[in-house]
Amino acid sequence: MNSALANPPVVKPKAISCPNCGGPVELRGFANTLSVVCPSCHSILDTSTPAVRILQQVQIAERIQPTIPLGSRGTFENTPYEAIGYQIRDTLGDEGDGWSEYVLFNPYKGFRYLAEYKGHWSYIRAQTAFAQPATKIGTRRQMALLGRVYKAFDSATAVTSYVLGEFPWRVKVGERVRVEDYIAPPHVLSGEITSNEAVWSVGEYYTGAQIWQAFKLPGAAPAASGIYLNQPSPYTGRVGSAWNLCLLFLVALAAMAFFFAVRAQDKQVFDHSYSFVPGSTGEASFVTDYFDVTGKTSNVQVKIDTDLDNSWIYLNLALINADTGQAFDFGREVSYYHGVDSDGSWSEGSTHSSVKVPGVPPGRYYLRVEPENDGTNSSRLPIRYDLELRRDVPTWSWYWIAAVLILIPPIFTTVRSASFETARWRESDFVPGHAALEDD
Amino acid sequence: MRNPFFLTYGLILLGLVGYAEYSGWSPTAVNQLRNVPKTIRDNPGAYRSQYGGFHRYIGGK
Numbered sequence: 001m002n003s004a005l006a007n008p009p010v011v012k013p014k015a016i017s018c019p020n021c022g023g024p025v026e027l028r029g030f031a032n033t034l035s036v037v038c039p040s041c042h043s044i045l046d047t048s049t050p051a052v053r054i055l056q057q058v059q060i061a062e063r064i065q066p067t068i069p070l071g072s073r074g075t076f077e078n079t080p081y082e083a084i085g086y087q088i089r090d091t092l093g094d095e096g097d098g099w100s101e102y103v104l105f106n107p108y109k110g111f112r113y114l115a116e117y118k119g120h121w122s123y124i125r126a127q128t129a130f131a132q133p134a135t136k137i138g139t140r141r142q143m144a145l146l147g148r149v150y151k152a153f154d155s156a157t158a159v160t161s162y163v164l165g166e167f168p169w170r171v172k173v174g175e176r177v178r179v180e181d182y183i184a185p186p187h188v189l190s191g192e193i194t195s196n197e198a199v200w201s202v203g204e205y206y207t208g209a210q211i212w213q214a215f216k217l218p219g220a221a222p223a224a225s226g227i228y229l230n231q232p233s234p235y236t237g238r239v240g241s242a243w244n245l246c247l248l249f250l251v252a253l254a255a256m257a258f259f260f261a262v263r264a265q266d267k268q269v270f271d272h273s274y275s276f277v278p279g280s281t282g283e284a285s286f287v288t289d290y291f292d293v294t295g296k297t298s299n300v301q302v303k304i305d306t307d308l309d310n311s312w313i314y315l316n317l318a319l320i321n322a323d324t325g326q327a328f329d330f331g332r333e334v335s336y337y338h339g340v341d342s343d344g345s346w347s348e349g350s351t352h353s354s355v356k357v358p359g360v361p362p363g364r365y366y367l368r369v370e371p372e373n374d375g376t377n378s379s380r381l382p383i384r385y386d387l388e389l390r391r392d393v394p395t396w397s398w399y400w401i402a403a404v405l406i407l408i409p410p411i412f413t414t415v416r417s418a419s420f421e422t423a424r425w426r427e428s429d430f431v432p433g434h435a436a437l438e439d440d
Numbered sequence: 441m442r443n444p445f446f447l448t449y450g451l452i453l454l455g456l457v458g459y460a461e462y463s464g465w466s467p468t469a470v471n472q473l474r475n476v477p478k479t480i481r482d483n484p485g486a487y488r489s490q491y492g493g494f495h496r497y498i499g500g501k
Contacts, residue, residue, distance in 0.1 A: 241442040249450040256454065260461045285484040298464035318487060320476050327473040358466035368480060368487050395461060402457045409446040 018043060020054055028071070028084045029105045033166040044163065046170060058173050060162070064088065067116065067222075068102055070165045074215035076123055081106045083114075083215075085165035092157035092176065103167055111168050114211070115203060119224030120231060121211045122188060122203030131182070131189055131200045140430060143182045143189055145200060150182030150189040153229050154429040158192075181229060185424075188230035205230045227423045235417035242410035249406045257399045265295050265392035270367070275382040276313065279375020288367040290322055291389070297361045298392040300328075303354045306385040308336040312349075313383050316370035321363045328357045334385075356395065 014027040016036075023040030027033050027047060034048045035055055044056040066086040068074070073082050085103030099117040106112075113124040127145060134144040141152040160175045182189040186205035191198050205228070206214075208221025224231075270291040276284065293300060306313060312335035319328040332355055338347035373383065459465065480487050 238442045242446055245443055245446055245450065249454065252454055253457065256458055256461070283485045285487065287481050287484050299466070318473075318476075320480065322478070325474060325476045325478070327476040328470050329473055330470040355470075356466065357470055358464045360464065366481065368484050370484070370487075392464070395466075398457045398460050402453050405453055406450055409443070409449060413443075413446075 016045075016047070016052055018045060019052055020045075020057065027166060028082055029103075029111075029166045029168065030107070032105065032111070032168050033084070034168055035170045036166045037163050037171075039164075044171060044173070048170070055170055056172050058163075064162055064164070066100065066102065066164065068114070068211070068215055068217065072215050072217070074104070074211070076104070076112065076214060079106055079109050081109070081112055083165075085167045085171075086163070087160055087167075087171065088162040089158045090161050092159050094156075095159070095161065098161060103165065105166075113201070113203075114206075116211075117228065118226060119208050119222045120226075120228035121206040121208060122230060123206050124190070124201050124203035126199060126201045129200070130198065131191060141182075143191075145189055145202065148184050148187065148189075150184045150187070152429070153181045153183045153188075153425075154427075155180040183230050185230045185236075186232040203230065205232055226427070227420065229424065229427065231424065233417060233420050233424075235413060235420060239410070239414050239417045242413045246406055246410040250403060253399055253402055253406065257394070257396070261394045264394045265298075266394065267294070267391045268388060269293055269300070269365075269391045270387065270389040273384060273386045274369070274371075275384045276371040276373065277382045278311070278313075278373040284372065285316075285368065285370035287320075288369065288387075290364050290366050292363075293360060293365050293391055294362050295392055297359055299395065300357045300360045301354055301390045301393040302330075302332075302357065303352070303388040303390065304332055304334055304385060305352045305388070306334050306336075306383060308334060308349075308351045308383060310337050310339070311335070311383060312373060313385060314372040315385070316372065317355075318368040319357055319360065319365055319389075320368055321361070321365055323363055326361075327368075328360065330355055330357065356393065360391075 014030055016025050016027060017023070018025050018038040018041060020043040021038060021041040023038055025036055025038050025045065027036060034046070036045050036047050037043070038045060042058050042060050043054050044058060046053050046055040066083070068083050070083050070086060073080050075081070081104035083102050084105045087101050088098045089101060090098035099115055102114040102116075104112040104114060111126070113126075115122045115124060129145060131143040131145040131150075134142040134149045136142060137151065143150050143152070156179055157176050158179045160171065160173055163171050163173055178193040180191040180193060182191075188203045188205075189200060190203060191200050208224060211217075212219075212221045270288065272288060300319060302317065302319070304315060312333060314331060314333045316331045318330075321327070332353050334351065334353045335349040336347070336351045337349055338345070340346070367387065367389070369387070371383075371385070476487070
């Protein structure tokens with residue numbers, strides 16, 4: 001790197017006298033400065049010719065001190081720049097909600113600009129190339145410059161309301177210019193358009209902390225408010241990444257389901273049919289024959305199938321290990337009703353049910369069964385029911401629950417990203433009813 | 441990695457599903473009784489289920 005660029009010598013500013021008040025005026029931009037504001041009387045002086053003349057006399061209500069003091073040096077793109085000019089611009093019709101612009105100067109690199117609005121900053125360089133219209137999105141215009149496509153964001157008439165320091169143009173308070181903003185966060189393409197010319201510049205979003213660090217300003221930068229037009233979304237790239245990861249997890253989940261389904265015994269270890277007469281007296285409970293439950297500790301599925309018809313049965317069940325006396329105690333009600341009324345035919349319940357008993361160690365087991373039905377709501381016909389026990393049955397519900405839980409983070413990220421963009425575009429011309437920057 | 445939280449979350453979920461499937465674990469574990477006497481086979485009515493009498497009729501429109 002050129003050592004002169006890396007460590008530029010500190011050059012003493014050129015000094016002139018204000019033709020209005022005689023006060024000293026420093027020119028840090030030398031011949032590049034076309035206008036300068038007298039710090040004493042606030043007259044705007046034309047310095048484009050050796051004979052300095054008054055360009056505009058401005059009555060100011062109050063002196064505004066820029067957040068970055070003029071004369072401060074900050075480093076951008078490894079190049080030091082000095083803040084030499086400051087202006088406040090308002091949107092015509094919305095005065096008082098303006099933004100600040102700083103003129104930065106490096107004798108070797110020329111001028112750069114900083115724009116600040118509610119704690120959001122953009123580092124801007126003017127472009128010699130002209131932006132060209134690009135393919136529209138619906139009726140919304142886009143512009144292309146140096147290979148980047150920008151979406152139309154807003155347009156307005158900017159009015160210069162306050163100036164301080166030096167400018168590479170003949171600045172005037174009250175000066176109006178048409179501005180158009182197109183965005184490709186973190187970049188913004190701004191056009192200043194008059195009847196004679198269009199000047200395009202490209203800005204890049206900076207946080208207040210970055211600006212404070214660049215200028216080595218004391219304290220902390222004021223907190224940014226709201227979401228700015230070219231503020232990069234914290235969700236950029238994260239939405240796609242989250243969905244890709246989600247897809248990977250779902251594939252892994254499907255592979256896991258396949259693996260366990262193939263590996264599962266899903267073996268019938270008991271199957272028997274019984275009948276129960278509702279309202280019958282005597283002991284209803286009974287035990288089954290022994291059956292072997294094999295393999296590692298896993299689940300046992302108990303399937304109940306009945307011939308219920310407008311009736312119910314409650315089965316009090318215990319799966320008892322004949323050797324250890326360990327019992328898994330559970331119950332299931334099965335009910336099935338149907339009929340026809342003024343609304344048409346109806347049905348509720350089911351003739352079958354099932355329950356999975358988890359964590360059943362291998363061993364010799366039997367079932368203790370106690371059927372119940374008080375016989376008050378049905379005929380006293382016997383209820384037939386079949387009990388089937390299957391060992392090591394895949395639990396598909398796990399996969400469905402996991403799939404739903406896996407979908408939550410990408411959906412959440414997508415919603416957050418959409419909310420961020422909605423908040424960004426809420427400040428644009430592209431809210432319902434706005435027609436600016438749209439073609440007819 | 442743009443989504444370290446999601447990566448961790450997803451891996452934990454897969455791990456839990458794998459563990460649940462492998463071990464037959466369930467959050468809705470049934471009640472267990474220990475040392476049920478062998479005489480239950482001779483007198484099933486002596487068994488005292490924790491669910492006995494908890495059923496209720498819910499059917500019918």
